[in-house]
Amino acid sequence: MNNCRRIDPETLKQVANLAAQYKGREDMLVEVLGQVQKIACNSVPEEVISVISKEMGIPKAKVYSVATFYAFFSVQKRGKYVIRMCKSAPCHIKGAQEVLAAMEKFLGIKVGETTYDGKFTLETCECLGICDRSPAIMINDEVFGPLKPEDIEDLISKFE
Numbered sequence: 001m002n003n004c005r006r007i008d009p010e011t012l013k014q015v016a017n018l019a020a021q022y023k024g025r026e027d028m029l030v031e032v033l034g035q036v037q038k039i040a041c042n043s044v045p046e047e048v049i050s051v052i053s054k055e056m057g058i059p060k061a062k063v064y065s066v067a068t069f070y071a072f073f074s075v076q077k078r079g080k081y082v083i084r085m086c087k088s089a090p091c092h093i094k095g096a097q098e099v100l101a102a103m104e105k106f107l108g109i110k111v112g113e114t115t116y117d118g119k120f121t122l123e124t125c126e127c128l129g130i131c132d133r134s135p136a137i138m139i140n141d142e143v144f145g146p147l148k149p150e151d152i153e154d155l156i157s158k159f160e
Helices: 009-020 026-039 045-056 060-069 089-092 096-107 147-158
Strands: 080-085 120-125 137-139 142-144
Touching: 009 026, 009 045, 026 045, 026 060, 045 060, 080 096, 089 142, 096 120, 096 147
Parallel strands: 080 120
Antiparallel strands: 080 137, 137 142
């Protein structure tokens, strides 16, 4: 099983060290959350929020509200690889629904779910900002497109 199913003590220590560098710097919270999410397997769960709050000297409620406001952060544990399917009009017109259906079938999950092994989480987003490459997906920080349903198996297999 993938180690992204739980946050281990070493990861919490890394989070603490990172957050401590920005003690009292509430203006850096979004940046810290972005970096922490990469360390903590694509999520900012409650135990991580507590560490950030303590080390930065920011109320836990404030950290939570920022972590839940932005769509690219998640307080729910996610897979090692987060796949985001663009659902904007240009992607939709060029076949995003068919690509999404192929991903759901190949991974055996629906949008909002994570594979049993904790490796992949499937999400949709409003726009990736690369309409010239539609339909497009983002896997963690890497963008792929234009895609066809028959491209999905080979593409996702590269991440296994």
